[in-house]
Amino acid sequence: MEYPMAKIELSNISHTYNPKDINPTYALNPFSMTWENGKRYAILGPSGCGKTTMLNIVSGLVKPSKGKILFDENDVTDLITEERNIAQVFQFPVIYNTMTVYDNLAFPLRCRNFTDQKIEERVKSVSDTLRLSSFLNSPARKLTADQKQLISLGRGLVREDVVGVLMDEPLTVIDPDLKFRLRRNLKEINEQYKTTLVYVTHDQNEAMTFADNIIVMDQGEIVQVGLPKDLFEKPRTTFVGYFIGSPAMNLFNSEILSDNSLKFNNDTIKTRTDLSKIKNKNVKLGIRSEFIKIATHQKENVVSVKVTRVEDFGNFKLITGKAGDLEIKSKVEREIPISTEELKLHLPAEKCCIYSDEKLVN
Numbered sequence: 001m002e003y004p005m006a007k008i009e010l011s012n013i014s015h016t017y018n019p020k021d022i023n024p025t026y027a028l029n030p031f032s033m034t035w036e037n038g039k040r041y042a043i044l045g046p047s048g049c050g051k052t053t054m055l056n057i058v059s060g061l062v063k064p065s066k067g068k069i070l071f072d073e074n075d076v077t078d079l080i081t082e083e084r085n086i087a088q089v090f091q092f093p094v095i096y097n098t099m100t101v102y103d104n105l106a107f108p109l110r111c112r113n114f115t116d117q118k119i120e121e122r123v124k125s126v127s128d129t130l131r132l133s134s135f136l137n138s139p140a141r142k143l144t145a146d147q148k149q150l151i152s153l154g155r156g157l158v159r160e161d162v163v164g165v166l167m168d169e170p171l172t173v174i175d176p177d178l179k180f181r182l183r184r185n186l187k188e189i190n191e192q193y194k195t196t197l198v199y200v201t202h203d204q205n206e207a208m209t210f211a212d213n214i215i216v217m218d219q220g221e222i223v224q225v226g227l228p229k230d231l232f233e234k235p236r237t238t239f240v241g242y243f244i245g246s247p248a249m250n251l252f253n254s255e256i257l258s259d260n261s262l263k264f265n266n267d268t269i270k271t272r273t274d275l276s277k278i279k280n281k282n283v284k285l286g287i288r289s290e291f292i293k294i295a296t297h298q299k300e301n302v303v304s305v306k307v308t309r310v311e312d313f314g315n316f317k318l319i320t321g322k323a324g325d326l327e328i329k330s331k332v333e334r335e336i337p338i339s340t341e342e343l344k345l346h347l348p349a350e351k352c353c354i355y356s357d358e359k360l361v362n
């Protein structure tokens, strides 16, 4: 079957839930974004940042205060959900308890007059993927909470004629093992059928393992769109550095010295960033703990720290140290013995990110 190929465009969208207030608060500040056909996107951000609002604007459950939604250049902003050909899966199961699992899965297709043969084919394929085949004749109410959510997911995936499948934290109620398998299944579905999948989550691991594009949001803003590698190595704002990664990115208040160097307690850190144009000399230095290692032969970018804690995580050790008021974390191989209280750590210049007003200086 042919899939409706469509690019989803959000053009100059903004949204407030209280437009009549004198000072309306914006759940989404103005932004534009394109979701290419057939890709997997994750929308990642803390509670209340606007993820669900964005999804509901695309599916038509919420009409944006400003801006347009385009599916392949066609303006669908005024179309209701049913006319948009979008499947949406919510955090909690939306199913018919009295119907059988089969009928629940068949329902979206029956509504659109698919043939019985086609319905059977699709229900079989989706129920195999979600391992619901042996329950097809049971009434949905007899299933566990997990399984009910699988039915919900199945109802989202059963239609082949959709522009995209939007999922709002669909696996929250599912146990971790199954979650992992389902994410892989979703990836396979996307690779096989080229259906655009958009997946909302506040869990970075879920986002990283699922998506090829991650949209990071904070307080109604899209702060970065990129591959996991981009978010990890070059967070565009200190928020992304802090929100992504475990532990969070090291961020130090610092001061620009001459020659693109920064002050780090009593030491100097050279960077590869042109800092000459920054007016405010107070900046932040960001560097991932993964890139900070115990200094061996290095002469530059070596800092002295007092070790305050060493945690053994089995596959690595996390050293926490202090340099004056600055706290620094370094992830090192677990075999490395750490006996001394004083350590010299190396911060490679190419891994240093400089933030001015919380934004990355390029």
Ligand SMILES: Nc1ncnc2c1ncn2[C@@H]1O[C@H](COP(=O)(O)OP(=O)(O)OP(=O)(O)O)[C@@H](O)[C@H]1O
Binding pocket: 017, 027, 045, 046, 047, 048, 049, 050, 051, 052, 053, 054, 202
């Ligand atoms: N129906 C509504 N009426 C008024 N305000 C709303 C409504 N829905 C959401 N909001 C507000 O809009 C902002 C964004 O909410 P939204 O539900 O989109 O966030 P979210 O990122 O999905 O959060 P969560 O991770 O908790 O689901 C929040 O401040 C929220 O309180």
Ligand SMILES: [Mg+2]
Binding pocket: 051, 052, 053, 168
């Ligand atoms: Mg939400």
